[in-house]
Amino acid sequence: MEYWPHRYAYEELKVATNGFSDDYVLGAGGFGKVYKGVLSNETEVAVKCVNHDSKQGLKEFMAEISSMGRLQHKNLVQMRGWCRKGNELLLVYDYMPNGSLNNWIFDKPKSVLGWAGRKRVLVDVAEGLNYLHHGWEQVVVHRDIKSSNVLLDVDMRGRLGDFGLAKLYTQGEVPGTTRVVGTLGYLAPELAMLASPTTASDVYSFGVVVLEVACGRKPIETWHDRDEDTILVDLVREKYIEGKLVELADRRILGEYDVEDMEAVLKLGLSCCHPDPVLRPTMSEVVALLLGEDTTVTPRVMLQESKKAPSP
Known part of the structure; x- marks a missing residue:
């Protein structure tokens, strides 16, 4: 765990995304929606909410944390942290202002x-x-x-x-x-x-x-x-x-x-x-x-x- 990213409080991410507002949605995919967030220190981030209706969702969530959290390279989107509240799974990344x-x-x-x-x-x-x-x-x-x-x-x-x-x-x-x-x-x-x-x-x-x-x-x-x-x-x-x-x-x-x-x-x-x-x-x-x-x-x-x- 010492090598894994920071664990965020759910309330912090909720505030950062204005309550996961539709106005903050950057995109959506097979795993769920991605929101733009602004943390309390004014840092812009992307918050990915993972669909987790099955065991596969949790398995893939943990794979993403374990791989991205320990990988460091200038050409990878860096994971800043993660959050789990009950069955709700969220990943926090550096915000990429110019999209895909x-x-x-x-x-x-x-x-x-x-x-x-x-x-x-x-x-x-x-x-x-x-x-x-x-x-x-x-x-x-x-x-x-x-x-x-x-x-x-x-x-x-x-x-x-x-x-x-x-x-x-x-x-x-x-x-x-x-x-x-x-x-x-x-x-x-x-x-x-x-x-x-x-x-x-x-x-x-x-x-x-x-x-x-x-x-x-x-x-x-x-x-x-x-x-x-x-x-x-x-x-x-x-x-x-x-x-x-x-x-x-x-x-x-x-x-x-x-x-x-x-x-x-x-x-x-x-x-x-x-x-x-x-x-x-x-x-x-x-x-x-x-x-x-x-x-x-x-x-x-x-x-x-x-x-x-x-x-x-």
Whole structure:
């Protein structure tokens, strides 16, 4: 317990959120609502109220506390504390004033995030995920990497949040089979058969985020005039095979990027989404590639097999 975050009094959080007012709601998800709060010392926080109608809710709550409370990295949303009152479970995080990444790219934002900002956020998230996978005594598999779980701080730097689905296991161990969790469009194909999340399945989800950031398109797009949904990973793979990869770059940021740089990022995203998890890069390799550091692994080499591989 000495390493866990501060335990807040329920009344303190109730006052901070104006009685959990609807006017203070920042968002809502499968676990419940997230409120903006202002503590008595004027510190702004985000208060996540976890749905807890089942044992699974309590189990996931404790997983989030145990993992987030002990993890320290500049590119993770830091947990400040927690609270439990009866069956009511609450988590307190640093407040991220610029919301989530998806709100700066999709649904006609007032201000579209430029290429330099997008690339910087990708590096931030990659470094945070690399820490989860390789930087601690336990491996933390996030299991729900997506653009709405990438939050932006006051400086528009990316931080990875929402560890409610995190699966911890000791370095070197094989994670146990569990129920399939995550978000459609970001799930690695092997999870349909194995349901065992691994660092490689996190890498796949990160690859999808890379592609949506570069292309300005959602992982799955539904068009009323088409019989089938458009799967972004499949679309990018087709363009890669045709040698027309850069055609998919977000047109709203045309002129902001170097063509070779955009192509390299798209190839990296596609290599992370390789159908064979063994052929995906590790997050440490991804960080090295994004930063332009020397590495023996290149997206081009890893993509050779994807030309022949079936779509996930």
